[in-house]
Amino acid sequence: MQDILFDFISKYISLTEDEKNEILSFDIFRSVKKGTILLKEGQKSKDEYFVLKGCIRKYYIIDGEEKTTAFFTEMDALTPHCAINNTPSDYFVSCVEDTILTVASTDLGIELFAKFPKFQDMCRILSEELVAKQQINFDEFKISSPEQRYLSLIQKRPDLIQRVPQHQLASFLGIKPQSLSRLRARIVEKKN
Amino acid sequence: MQDILFDFISKYISLTEDEKNEILSFDIFRSVKKGTILLKEGQKSKDEYFVLKGCIRKYYIIDGEEKTTAFFTEMDALTPHCAINNTPSDYFVSCVEDTILTVASTDLGIELFAKFPKFQDMCRILSEELVAKQQINFDEFKISSPEQRYLSLIQKRPDLIQRVPQHQLASFLGIKPQSLSRLRARIVEKKN
DNA sequence: TAAATTTGTTCACTTAAGTTAAGAAATGCG
DNA sequence: CGCATTTCTTAACTTAAGTGAACAAATTTA
Numbered sequence: 001m002q003d004i005l006f007d008f009i010s011k012y013i014s015l016t017e018d019e020k021n022e023i024l025s026f027d028i029f030r031s032v033k034k035g036t037i038l039l040k041e042g043q044k045s046k047d048e049y050f051v052l053k054g055c056i057r058k059y060y061i062i063d064g065e066e067k068t069t070a071f072f073t074e075m076d077a078l079t080p081h082c083a084i085n086n087t088p089s090d091y092f093v094s095c096v097e098d099t100i101l102t103v104a105s106t107d108l109g110i111e112l113f114a115k116f117p118k119f120q121d122m123c124r125i126l127s128e129e130l131v132a133k134q135q136i137n138f139d140e141f142k143i144s145s146p147e148q149r150y151l152s153l154i155q156k157r158p159d160l161i162q163r164v165p166q167h168q169l170a171s172f173l174g175i176k177p178q179s180l181s182r183l184r185a186r187i188v189e190k191k192n
Numbered sequence: 193m194q195d196i197l198f199d200f201i202s203k204y205i206s207l208t209e210d211e212k213n214e215i216l217s218f219d220i221f222r223s224v225k226k227g228t229i230l231l232k233e234g235q236k237s238k239d240e241y242f243v244l245k246g247c248i249r250k251y252y253i254i255d256g257e258e259k260t261t262a263f264f265t266e267m268d269a270l271t272p273h274c275a276i277n278n279t280p281s282d283y284f285v286s287c288v289e290d291t292i293l294t295v296a297s298t299d300l301g302i303e304l305f306a307k308f309p310k311f312q313d314m315c316r317i318l319s320e321e322l323v324a325k326q327q328i329n330f331d332e333f334k335i336s337s338p339e340q341r342y343l344s345l346i347q348k349r350p351d352l353i354q355r356v357p358q359h360q361l362a363s364f365l366g367i368k369p370q371s372l373s374r375l376r377a378r379i380v381e382k383k384n
Numbered sequence: 385t386a387a388a389t390t391t392g393t394t395c396a397c398t399t400a401a402g403t404t405a406a407g408a409a410a411t412g413c414g
Numbered sequence: 415c416g417c418a419t420t421t422c423t424t425a426a427c428t429t430a431a432g433t434g435a436a437c438a439a440a441t442t443t444a
Binding site: 372 | 423
């Protein structure tokens with residue numbers, strides 16, 4: 001399982017066996033059950049997550065209603081905003097499926113930066129990549145209708161449609177579950 | 193004018209006079225007229241922009257229609273996605289107003305990283321901040337209706353409503369200009 | 385396994401955004 | 415300055431999403 005982590009890291013920097021062992025010594029691997037809440041609204045946490053297997057989701061509760069804004073699956077990293085500026089979280093993070101992930105506090109990151117300066121390089125590249133990816137995602141969302149967003153999701157993350165409940169998907173697409181049902185029926189209709 | 197740049201930088205790292213002069217020697221300040229197109233779709237450019245005064249906007253042209261997805265004003269930085277992965281741009285960048293900005297190629301950035309390693313620190317912090325800010329923006333956009341988005345824009349970037357044409361604002365809010373007009377009329381209605 | 389809960393779909397109705405078109409207001413330019 | 419273009423608003427009509435409710439199906443759990 002840890003191979004997934006090192007495969008990921010090796011895309012950015014190379015590590016010696018000693019360095020790998022050093023990292024493993026931190027005991028950052030966690031196996032969490034479906035439904036487990038990793039982060040609650042109002043909570044101050046410094047934990048960052050990296051998904052090795054499974055799926056976690058980020059959601060707000062507005063007027064008692066869940067609003068899912070992101071899913072993180074294999075090889076996705078989630079650094080909650082509260083971990084960066086040490087403020088209470090304004091959203092929840094929970095497991096959509098049984099999930100294996102690494103949990104590391106930002107302090108551990110700083111420790112690693114001191115010991116292995118090359119980690120800084122990886123983090124800089126990662127956040128730059130992430131900025132670019134997020135911008136594109138946001139732009140696409142803005143310039144598309146819900147139907148276009150759904151069709152594009154089928155292309156880009158077909159797995160999500162299988163593994164995530166419809167009502168969470170709907171919210172992720174910026175609409176209500178009923179609208180997603182209707183929209184799907186409409187698409188099937190059009191095909192014939 | 194360059195003070196704005198150094199004030200900004202000083203929030204992250206401190207520079208000696210010599211270092212400042214070194215930076216100034218690169219001649220990166222540009223004064224551009226309203227309407228000037230800085231980046232075109234299909235173009236490969238390595239330029240990054242930092243707005244000192246004025247406003248630039250990023251937009252796509254889809255089926256002959258402009259779709260504005262972002263505005264950059266004083267102290268905002270825009271690193272076009274094409275500058276990062278050296279691919280043709282899929283959007284345009286143009287000046288909403290007469291604008292003073294710095295234009296620096298990513299190569300210059302790399303040169304600066306080599307000469308002043310502390311620049312790396314600034315860039316890492318900047319991109320991390322940007323990732324966080326973008327995530328919040330995206331989340332807010334997703335969980336809000338066009339009307340809520342408009343009301344929140346009035347709170348958060350009231351200047352934009354004054355300085356940017358309505359039809360560009362509409363597109364930025366994810367709706368058509370006619371809908372923005374109607375929505376505004378509706379809000380005034382409600383107040384009474 | 386049976387009951388309870390969660391999840392997904394359908395329907396009728398309401399609300400708001402998209403579309404097309406027309407005209408007024410503001411801006412730019414010769 | 416005056417004409418042309420761009421920008422903004424309004425209106426009537428269409429389309430799609432929101433809402434509330436009912437029901438079926440799937441999943442959880444006691």
